[in-house]
Amino acid sequence: MSTPTHPIPARLAEGYRGFRHTRFRRERDHYARLAEAGQQPTTLMIACVDSRVAPEVVFDADPGEMLVVRNVANLVPPYQPDAGYHGTSAAIEFAVRQLKVRHIVVCGHASCGGINAFRQNALKGVDAAHGDFVARWMDMIAPATRLALTCEGVDPLQDQNAMELAAIRQSLVHLRTFPWLAERERAGELALHGLWFDVADGSLRVLDEASGEFSALDDAPLT
Amino acid sequence: MSTPTHPIPARLAEGYRGFRHTRFRRERDHYARLAEAGQQPTTLMIACVDSRVAPEVVFDADPGEMLVVRNVANLVPPYQPDAGYHGTSAAIEFAVRQLKVRHIVVCGHASCGGINAFRQNALKGVDAAHGDFVARWMDMIAPATRLALTCEGVDPLQDQNAMELAAIRQSLVHLRTFPWLAERERAGELALHGLWFDVADGSLRVLDEASGEFSALDDAPLT
Amino acid sequence: MSTPTHPIPARLAEGYRGFRHTRFRRERDHYARLAEAGQQPTTLMIACVDSRVAPEVVFDADPGEMLVVRNVANLVPPYQPDAGYHGTSAAIEFAVRQLKVRHIVVCGHASCGGINAFRQNALKGVDAAHGDFVARWMDMIAPATRLALTCEGVDPLQDQNAMELAAIRQSLVHLRTFPWLAERERAGELALHGLWFDVADGSLRVLDEASGEFSALDDAPLT
Amino acid sequence: MSTPTHPIPARLAEGYRGFRHTRFRRERDHYARLAEAGQQPTTLMIACVDSRVAPEVVFDADPGEMLVVRNVANLVPPYQPDAGYHGTSAAIEFAVRQLKVRHIVVCGHASCGGINAFRQNALKGVDAAHGDFVARWMDMIAPATRLALTCEGVDPLQDQNAMELAAIRQSLVHLRTFPWLAERERAGELALHGLWFDVADGSLRVLDEASGEFSALDDAPLT
Structure with missing residues (x-):
């Protein structure tokens, strides 16, 4: 049949x-x-699967302008060249070694469902074995966000936001574990960037890696 | 410093x-x-990282309409719930079990760089150990495309195209290895679709799973 | 000062x-x-000043595609080559004699404020001397719409709609009083068209001059 | 038949x-x-019929935002409430007295065909009786542009541009001959503006009526 x-x-x-x-x-x-x-393309964009944050829309990109990998919570796993299937790492390899992009952007966003799932599990003490893939995938950000939880106090929205920003910083750390990527960055042939988009008001924050702070992209207000 | x-x-x-x-x-x-x-969102779109094929552009999607996972060559790995980081599988789990999408679309396209890399390696007899991630990632389609290579003869463009279509069919097969996904499909709560977009002329082909054939979406010609 | x-x-x-x-x-x-x-441009569009009916938006026109004259109620005055300033007639002359357009489209629309003003005046017996310009301008359609009022009965919306369609037909009649325009039409170098756009549901009706009837442009329904 | x-x-x-x-x-x-x-609508836009300058496109206007009258060379005739058909004046009356717009914008542009026709006729000494309507319509700007011709010298492009700007200034003068319009301006309920759009590079110049000068709208450069 x-x-x-x-x-x-x-x-x-x-x-x-x-x-x-x-x-x-x-x-x-x-x-x-x-x-x-x-x-x-000159840019690799690492973005979330979220239905509200389409990179080509938010950055009004032309066809051909940016390679876009999208996964739950715009994460980058650490460099692990083993026998497993590594989709995000394959995209990074394709972008850096074959297409020789000049920029890699990790673009997070507000109200991220993956981050929220991780936060709920952390609050309930549910471990990464819950479910088949999401909890294990999100567990990748545990080191970074544990700090965020501690620092930011008890307001859930603040916690969520702090974790979203922490996850972006961690993905930049993981990106630099790819040896051929770090080498191109050191050679000045590649620059890494962290951005965070707020679905609610359309604002965009840019990470300053020196200070670790995100600040709003200067822009004319909407009427 | x-x-x-x-x-x-x-x-x-x-x-x-x-x-x-x-x-x-x-x-x-x-x-x-x-x-x-x-x-x-009611649809999960599984698309390629390619800079020329932005799903929200090609399907003129509104914010909120479709969850979009993008990896090299729009592939779905088989169900492997182990300790590894499985980005695409996590997105599928998030879409099916949490968001309860009604449709999953695997959207391939012409001139796919991932497929081409696989094809070049196959022709040269390079094995999947080449590079760190891309070759291993693309090796996932070997069973399906081997058939395509055999059937289609020696025209490179025809081979490339046949492999692109074979990879879409194989991703549908892999999707059905996820038990909770297959269950929802059997219950009539979820439908799977295969599409292929031609960058050169903007045409779209739709897979008929019964026959295994792709045919052009009926549409008025452009002036 | x-x-x-x-x-x-x-x-x-x-x-x-x-x-x-x-x-x-x-x-x-x-x-x-x-x-x-x-x-x-190959088309001259004669459209209304109405803020809801921008021809380049409704017809998704490219820059350079259509010359657009816009006045209250998309009217064409009869041919009157005297010492007065005739803005619409000048546009028609520029389009037909200099640019040699192949199509002239009179595009009316629902809820036309100019037609409504005319109808209100007609109902109240106010003559064209009311105000400085609008009533006199709209008086141009009196012959055509008188018939519409008689034919269509007492429903105001029906009357309004019948007048909008009658005004389009009359503008086509007036267009043919321009001798060099009629000549090009007779020579098969120019075609005239009547359209009516419904702001409320986005439908478009096309005039069949042989029967005098407007019928909906066949189109796929919106989901 | x-x-x-x-x-x-x-x-x-x-x-x-x-x-x-x-x-x-x-x-x-x-x-x-x-x-x-x-x-x-809060704005009346007086623009040219030119196929390259669609106001709703250039100002990315929403439906309902601006009333748009378009004639050859975006001209405003002087106030002449007689028995003639005055399309542009009717639109102005409709906008000011019925819709009570707060802004009237005269929007000219580079490479204006109407201005060029006038300039060619002036150079050749052809009088306004040439043709049926365009020459007579454009003759309206003779006083303003005569000055422009004198001031600007012999470079045709410079002449053309100077006339385009002079015609915008003159239209503002004519607008103020409409008594009910001037009254609303004096009462602070209405503001008049002059703009000039360059098709070639997309720049926009704004008239400062105090100095009579047009200057570029400050804007970030395109990459």
Whole structure:
């Protein structure tokens, strides 16, 4: 007996038609050139799977501009070249060694579901064996966020936010455990950045690694 | 000595300002509601890191509409609940068990760099130990694409295309190795889909799982 | 004493910056080419001043695609080559004789304020001398809409709608009083069209001049 | 014999479908509210018919934000409440007396075809009787531009530009001949503005009426 086939969701078909008749039509020469010449993105964006934070939307990116890896909570695992399947590390290798990107951006955001799940588990004393993958995946940030929990007190929103920022800092630390990446950074051929986007008000904070602080990108207020 | 801090790339700051003053301004009530109520996406999109294929652009998606995991070549590893960090599997677990999405779409595309790397290695007889992560990651599709190579002959473009389609089919097979996912599909609460986007002409092909064939989404021609 | 200068409204400055950093940036080569080569639009659009019906938005037009004249209620006066200032007629002359457009579209819409003002005046027996310009301008459609009032009965919304459609038909009649325009139409070098856009549901109706009827442009429903 | 009916141009149908499935879908609640409540624009924009300068695009305007009258060369005739059809004056009356807009913007632009036609006629000594409407319409700016011609010397581009700016200043003078408009300006309920858009590089200049000078809107450079 064959597997039943479902028509694609109506919204996907509709959205695709909208794209094709507006933006694709307008930029089709650019798409054709990119198909012919191949991609040469200068930035690797490491972002969350969250449905509210699409990097190409938030940064109004053109096709071809940035390679985008997305996982739960925009995390980077430490360098572990073993026999396992390492999706995020493969993307980093592809970006750095093959495409030779000049920038890697770790882009976190407010109200992150992965961070919240981790925080709830931490509060309840649930260990990483809970569930099959999410808890284990999020456990990666335990060292960094433990500090955040201690420092920031008892306000849940403040804790959540502190963990989101701590996770970004930790991902930058993990990025530098990849030897060929650290080497390019030392050679001045690659720069690392940490950003945090607030879904609620559209503001963007930028990490200053020297001080460890995030500060709002200077911008004209909206009317 | 402190780590030097780099200003964020000018294009990112500029693109963000453009977004904030156009689309975010126009949709800020929607963003604020999503921040308050949390996300409830109905679709999980599994897409490639490729800089030319942004799912929210290609499907003109609204904020909140689809959870998006992106890795090299839009692959799904088989179900392996061990001590390793499994980013893609964590995203699938988050989407299916927590957010209870109704659709999972594996969206491949033409000129895929990951598939091409795999194909080049296969032709040269380079094994998966080459490099640290990409070759090992792509080795996941070996069973499916071996068939593609055999069937399709010697035209490189045809081979590349056949492998891209075979990889999508294999990801669907792997998805069904996740027991709680397969259960929801059997219960009619979840549907799986395979799509393939052609960067060069903007066409979209849809997989019919019964026949194994991909066919173009019926659409009005562009003028 | 000098005239005081006001800063431009904040929304205009903000909107302009948004445009410049998103759409203009993306299409600047196209804009530069248009500035160099001059415009060659193939369509003249005659539309209303209404703030809800921007032709370039409703028809997703590219820069350079259509010449757009906008006045109250998208009217065309009859051919009157005298010493007066005739703005709409000048636009028609520029489009037809200099730019040699292939299409002229009269695009009306629902809830037209100019038509409503005319209807209110007609119901109250106020003559065209009321006010300085609007009533006199709208008086142009009296012949056509008198018929509409008679035919359509007493429902105000129906009356309003019937007048909007009647005014479009009349503008097409007036267009054909311009001798050099009628000549190009007879020679098959120019086609005239009537459209009506419904702000409330986004539907578009197309006039069939043979029958005098407007019918909805066949389109896929929105989800 | 009936008038033959032509199908609407393919690009219009395609563009409309694109709009309806992208921007209209996304903003349909806003459109529905505007249809229900009526428009309340705060700005009247007086712009050119030119196909390269769509005000809603250049100022990224939302539906409902600005009333837009467009004629050849964005001109305002002097106040002439006689028996003629005065389209632009009717739009001004509608905007000021009925909708009570707070701002009127005269928006000129580079490479204006109407201004160029006037300039060519002036150089050749062709009088305003040439053609049926355009020459007579453009003759309105003769007093202002005569000065421009004298002042600016012999460089055609400089002349063209000086005339474009002079025409904007003159339109502001003509606006103030409308007694009910001037009264609202004196009462501080209405502000007039002059802008000039350069198609070639996307820059925008703002008139300072006190000095009579136009200066670039301060803006971050594009990358």
